[in-house]
Amino acid sequence: MDALPLPYRGRFGDIRPPALAGLPLPPAPMPPRRGGRPLKAWRYVGVYGPELMLCLAAVRIGPARQAFWAVWDRRAERLHERTVTGRGGVRIESGRAQVRDHGIEIDLALEESAGIEAVCRSGAAYAWTRKQGGVVARGGVRIDGVTHALVGHAVIDDTAAYYERHTHWRWSAGVGRAGDGRELAWNLVAGVNDPPERSERTIWVDGVAAEAGPCAFADDLSGVSIADGGSLRFRSEAVREHRRNLLLVRSSYRQPFGTFAGALPGGIELAEGYGVMEEHDVRW
Numbered sequence: 001m002d003a004l005p006l007p008y009r010g011r012f013g014d015i016r017p018p019a020l021a022g023l024p025l026p027p028a029p030m031p032p033r034r035g036g037r038p039l040k041a042w043r044y045v046g047v048y049g050p051e052l053m054l055c056l057a058a059v060r061i062g063p064a065r066q067a068f069w070a071v072w073d074r075r076a077e078r079l080h081e082r083t084v085t086g087r088g089g090v091r092i093e094s095g096r097a098q099v100r101d102h103g104i105e106i107d108l109a110l111e112e113s114a115g116i117e118a119v120c121r122s123g124a125a126y127a128w129t130r131k132q133g134g135v136v137a138r139g140g141v142r143i144d145g146v147t148h149a150l151v152g153h154a155v156i157d158d159t160a161a162y163y164e165r166h167t168h169w170r171w172s173a174g175v176g177r178a179g180d181g182r183e184l185a186w187n188l189v190a191g192v193n194d195p196p197e198r199s200e201r202t203i204w205v206d207g208v209a210a211e212a213g214p215c216a217f218a219d220d221l222s223g224v225s226i227a228d229g230g231s232l233r234f235r236s237e238a239v240r241e242h243r244r245n246l247l248l249v250r251s252s253y254r255q256p257f258g259t260f261a262g263a264l265p266g267g268i269e270l271a272e273g274y275g276v277m278e279e280h281d282v283r284w
Helices: none
Strands: 008-011 040-048 052-061 064-073 078-085 090-093 096-101 104-111 116-122 125-143 146-161 166-178 183-190 202-205 208-211 215-217 223-226 231-245 250-264 268-283
Touching: 040 104, 040 166, 040 268, 052 090, 052 146, 052 268, 064 090, 064 104, 064 125, 064 231, 078 231, 104 146, 125 166, 125 183, 125 202, 146 166, 146 183, 166 215, 166 231, 183 215, 183 268, 231 268
Parallel strands: none
Antiparallel strands: 008 116, 040 052, 040 146, 052 064, 064 078, 090 096, 096 104, 104 125, 116 125, 125 146, 166 183, 166 268, 183 202, 202 208, 215 223, 223 231, 231 250, 250 268
């Protein structure tokens, strides 16, 4: 690992540095274990907007599988959510995200792009992640027999990592619009994949990606400040929380949906912003 040029950041699909050639990275499969650490991998799709906000994910921790979904209906002020062992009713593949479970049906077409990938150290091992922001999502959400048409913007997180036994991060993903009408999206993090440079931290302005500086999150997730300028204030509306205390996995997870105000680096003031904050403290 010491000889590898990490961290690395680039456009997914571009030619990587030759020194990374021997490191298993997507789209090739990554081994189920490295240095005694099990692979943790997931695909998360979050679609955030003024009427509906939703997320769904398929997760792998070693041989175990888990899936979750949530829909925050802002008009009805009602949160629908479920977390299941196994794949459940969640189906996520390239360009498509679907849920059919407990009275909720989600069927979305995703206009995906190459995205930004980052490969960072994680203890004696490494973590790979690919982020896409401002992805157009089209389809429908059916809640208790009522179908809601949805055209919105998503943040997509693909991760495959040999994270350390104790991992703790804070994260924010969102979409919005600047005062001058430009489309915005962001992926901000502290705790994982966050070296000072060549991190996963990314801001998209009209689809153009740029790395953001290191971030500092409020302990209560009420805001996040960015070292190279900008600060977002967050107003929580509905909270997903999940705690597990098993023999090998102990996890405390909190992800509120809500709205954002403030500015991104470059003095880009938000006219509107929707998305999530997250804190995850896990031993796995």
